[in-house]
Amino acid sequence: MSFSQLPIPTDGLKRSFSERQKFITEDAPANMHFHVVSGGARLFKSLPDGRRQIIGFAHRGDVLPAYPCIRYPYSAEAMRGMQVSCVPAPVLHHLHETSPGACAASLHSARQLLVGMHARLLMLGRQTARERLAAFLLGQGTRMGSTELWPVDPALSRADIADFLGLTTETVSRLLSTFHREKLISRERRAIHILDPDRLRAIMAMPE
Template identity: 40%
Template sequence: MCGALAPEELHQLVDILTDVELSAHAPLFHEGDPAEHVFNVTRGSIKLYKLLGDGRRQITGFMFPGDFLGLAVNSEYVYTAEAVTDVKLCRFPRRKLDVLRERMPKLDRRLLALAMDELVAAQDQMLLLGRKTAEEKIVSFLLMLARGQERRGEKVDPVHLPMSRTDIGDYLGLTIETVSRTLSSLRKAGAIVMEGTDRVHLKHRDRLEEVAAAMT
């Protein structure tokens, strides 16, 4: 159930975890809440976001099965976490996890590796937000989801979009209209085929990879 853990760690960790479930759109915690737990997604997807004073929102990441969230050395969560779909997670109390870290130094190493991976993803996202066009953003996003499905051993072909257009916009720094229009134009250009509103077939993935990296 807590798939992403190394076997030797798993044994000790199962003692302190609790399974939790959440319905779609339910919040898991809010930015500024005391960070009492760390979570691992086991099923469904979660979005993480930050808000500006006037309501503008930036989604900093979507979490899928195997991903950790709530990692923070500080005492407060720095973003809000909200269920995109119905989700199942396992929850680790930070206090107990800290005790475990004392006894099991390898755990810190593992958490460091996870944090570094997130950091690499965050830097890619900065490049996307700061310097890519709407089309490049959408294509990069679709490829990121496709890679995620691959990594988790799921079927790659119809890329699944569990989140709303609003969420996609708030992740890519675009409006919902631009998201919709860009998907339509990719569809008209034959680069993708939509199956309903939440499944996408990528045609010529190699060419899409080039668009995302802005190879001229």
């Protein structure tokens, strides 16, 4: 879920947000890119009746692009204390025009994101709750270039996981209990530890 990582001059206006503070509102005029200096954010879209879908998470180093639209296509909210450096749209635009490397880097990361989106379309459209959660846990627990297993970020609430996977918190909670009973994971308060990645991988795409 990593967003574009650019060699942007970190000299833009710095701003800080507190936990749960919303700093991008869907459909608001988009004229600023945000470069995450510290902390993390959840990006999401909502429907008029409150249903919410998390589009992705942004971490340190990621850039939340203003996109080629007049308005932001999603909302963003700090998951904890957070610092960003603001890059006005024209600045990044100018950087892209003058430095071919910068434009290529942006293109690369945009395409990287697209590939991830494809996988998520398949997940949301065609996989069962059980498969989605298994895939999510593995995605969170394994970092590229390391066989080590990390616990899932405790800053993620059940509601976050549910809104990311297109499920309800109850379903997520039930499935976590099932996984626990099957000794696939262990839980200590919010943090989740993966115990049996191989069996999780098997669940991920198998018709049970």
